Amino acid sequence: MVISQPDHVYTFVTFRLEEPVIWPRRTFYTAQDAEELAETVASYPVCESLLFGELWLKRERASLVNVEDGVLDKWHYGRIVLAGDAAHKVTINMGFGGNSSIESIVALCSQLKSEIVSHKESSLSLSTLERVFESYQAKRHAPMKMIMNLSLFTTRILTWDTPLIKLFARWIFPWLPKRYLIDQFSKIIKGGPKLDYIGMDNFPRGRLAWEDEATTDNSNDEDLE
Ligand SMILES: Cc1cc2nc3c(=O)[nH]c(=O)nc-3n(C[C@H](O)[C@H](O)[C@H](O)COP(=O)(O)OP(=O)(O)OC[C@H]3O[C@@H](n4cnc5c(N)ncnc54)[C@H](O)[C@@H]3O)c2cc1C
Helix, strand or coil, X not given: CEEECCCCEEECCCCCCCCCCCCCCCCCCCHHHHHXXXXXXXXXXXXXXXXXXXXXXXXXXXXXXXCCCEXXXXXXXXXXXXXXXXXXXXXHHHCCHHHHHHHHHHHHHHHHHHHHHHHCCCCCCHHHHHHHHHHHXXXXXXXXXXXXXXXXXXXXXXXXXXXHXXXXXXXXXXXXXXXHHHHHHHHHHHCCCCCCCCCCCCCCCCCCCCHHHCCCCCCCHHHHC
């Protein structure tokens, strides 16, 4: 997977592990491990005129890490609450990890703000906080499980995890309509939580309407292609 910025190119090479590493077991890799693994794919072409080995030699930096995922069953304890990767970690291939982390913070802030306003106090009791945290987790848990599974499926496709998935990745996936992935992503993005207490009237609009603002006007849909 290659992502480019005006002045940098980021290249991700995903290898399939023989078996998953399940917590509390953890694996850390050295620069030498990365070097040895890069050597195994050095002769692979990245494009018509470049081998991975040549790209590797020109790198600014590189690291080898496990691709992790998981959604915790409990996200809070007393006055402590988790958000982001600490509560819900997804594989990197759909680019949803950071975005989902921000969405969780948004959901949490909206609920906290609404409690603070209704209590007319800046400090909330432990029982109120626990209720807010529970409701925040309830709102975000199922969407994060769905995003985790979709991200994992994407990772499995990219790594040809099983013969069936390889068949799907090589011969079926390329024939899916161009819009298929965009539609899947869009469904997730437009259902995201918003900061309830920020006026949105003068906020710039994107090409995709929020789910709760959806209109019947689909004139911009073609642009998404
Ligand atoms: C290679 C890669 C590509 C990615 N691409 C995308 C993308 O395109 N789009 C996207 O939305 N997401 C992407 N993500 C995911 C995104 O980076 C994470 O989901 C996001 O950074 C999570 O934010 P966070 O604040 O929850 O955790 P982190 O960003 O991990 O922040 C946690 C911080 O806590 C610090 N910390 C840890 N332990 C302690 C301690 N004991 N004391 C003090 N500090 C501590 C850490 O150093 C770190 O700075 C990618 C991730 C990776 C690895």
